Amino acid sequence: MSTTGSSAATPTAAAKVPAAPLALERVQLTIGDDGMAVLRLGRADEGMVTLTVERIAELDAACDRLLSHEALGDGSLRAVIVTGPDPTAAPGADARRPGAAMFCAGADVNLIREVTDPQDGEAAAVRGRSVFEKLRRLRAPVIAAIEGPCLGGGLELALFCDLRVVADAPGTQLGLPEVKLGIVPGFGGTQNLTRLIGLPKALDLILNGKLLRPKQALRSGVIDRLVPRSKLLTAAREEALKLAGDGRKAPPRRLRGQAFWLSRTPLRALAVRAARKALAKGQARFYPAPGEALRCCLAALTMPVAQGFAVEAKALGAMIATDVSKALVHLFFLTERQKRLGKQDGARDVQRAFVLGGGVMGAGIAGLLAQKGTATRLCDVAMAPLQRAKQRLQATLDKQTKRRRMERHEAQAVQDRFAVSTEAGSLRDTDLWLEAVVEDLAVKQKVMQDAVARGLPDDALLATNTSSLSVTAMQQGVPHPERVIGVHFFNPPEKMPLVEVIRGRDTDDAAVATACRLAVRLGKFPVVVRDSAGFLVNRCLAPYVNEAARLLLEGSSPESIDAAMLDFGMPMGPCRLLDEIGFDVAAKVSEVMHGAFPERMQPCELFAAMVEAKALGQKSGGGLFGANGKGDGPGRAVLAALRRSRGTPARQASRSELLQRLVYPLVDEAFRCLDEGLVEHEHDLDLGLVMGIGFPPFTGGITRFARREGLATIVARLDELARGLGTRFRPCDGLRRRAIDG
């Protein structure tokens, strides 16, 4: 057996290798006496395999070695298996519990960040793809043996192999998520995948950046065989020998049925039209990469192979240099930064949770905990919400099993971890106690005292999901106040990606670390915020919705206000948002905010008027819009009456006025939060508001948006608005200072 890489070559096989041994550090190539080569994409001790410039160079050298070995013509290379690092061979690895497996997570995102010239991007695409193409040039069959993440460039490499054999393991995922970083797959992915599985499925995967679990990948035709993880290499070997025995490379694969008709005949125009329509809708229109990817996929079916590859490389070059890609890459690094918060010293694991209050939030949070492996008890004073909570979880699980994202036995295990009761009982065996009862300080203080009386351990996290009350106030009188913390989920908790971790006056670092770890385990991004009215998200949202209400009173239509914000890139306009959260909640929150910031946050009178008229929004059968969100709601009459009582003629604000009055104060409020120490870094503002209120991701976050817009421009306009419309617009000193400093 000859080995290039970290282990030494044996004399027998070394004699067959034509050139001097390769000194490879990142990939490992072993050629057995039986002619079976194994190319490992990373060293055994590498937990993360990405395609860096160095790794691609070593892959190139390894492929050259295989090609020259084959050129000997002595039949000593029969087949090649490409696979990830061997975690069982890592120094100190426990063979029974090896580290998580990994095939390849794709291109190094640092590289994507650094490329600013389209030509450099195109050259990088050509370079990577031409290395992978060498696997196709080999006469010997090449089998990808995949376990763990196989994403982006990793899957593109696997698509140059003749077959893909995959381990049916929980950590295995396959996909081409490049559009999420504002680029297109550039190493042949759009071409090879489209030809392999047909246009409709390829578009669905590539344009949406979808990731597939092994079974889904098998069904869609991306992979060829699924095996238990212990059999991965054996099965890959079997397939390799079968092809080698037949003297064949890739086995013939033909598109059939709909995949054939919508790919290989003029009927593909139907698939293209449907994809174009989806890309023109909603926020998709702000992202150029999916449109480019569509063009590339089409080229795979209409152009010669080399030309298709060239179109793809050019598209990658064009996309990688866009501001949108740079913004999305910036956000990617911010999400990685937040994930690391879950690994801080002192963070403990939550195994057993108790959630009090089974309403909208409590039910969602408890269900999520159970789904992510925590034994969870949900308790409420009434049985009805608990029954609804059980049904809600069942519906979620049914959906997951129907879409084959979960097996039936896994769904059953989740239900087994989820218990409901109207009796709290003993809390001795609890790591996390979290309340989601009514928003009332006295009630929250009382239930916390009760939890302590029921034997909650001193080191269990005592958490509140409050959206506006003081965590510090809840710490008063609670033994060990250092573990009292706010863990603020957003509605619906299953979907919303942000969790504000609220540090009260006495909260200690271990509690913050544990809450962050919990949030990350639940698939959320934690942002640590100091205890202050509205925390970060609701504080920034308050002036935004308040101003929308004032614009309504002045005469702007809900449709025009919402359209301006949708055109800015928000996922929903403020008027529809008010209907969704309810005018009662808006009124309550705005009172709290007014109490804390009387100068700037005086609530618009529309809130109280809507509450009085019981036009609360969707929960009451309609607000500004109808009950189902369509047409005019009963709140329009309330609005009309208020407008009449003002006695001033209605005035529809222009697009630019709407944008400046709604978005610039949001910028000002965000910088105030930073300067007051609510959050530590501008990054928290960027990520927090993208994840919390849907601030357009293509801007890269609010501080990047503000700098692009020009801080001086924003300050000047806010000053002007303050002179004309009131001091609420006056920019803070921090924003002024930054505008001067540039």
Ligand SMILES: NC(=O)c1ccc[n+]([C@@H]2O[C@H](COP(=O)([O-])OP(=O)(O)OC[C@H]3O[C@@H](n4cnc5c(N)ncnc54)[C@H](O)[C@@H]3O)[C@@H](O)[C@H]2O)c1
């Ligand atoms: N709804 C949202 O959008 C949202 C978002 C973030 C945070 N929050 C916060 O989450 C908390 C809960 O909000 P919600 O919308 O889920 O409320 P909800 O009214 O839907 O549910 C509250 C539940 O608590 C139960 N309850 C009341 N007092 C109780 C007690 N003493 N013991 C046990 N159960 C009790 C009620 O029966 C009800 O089922 C509030 O603090 C709210 O501010 C709400």
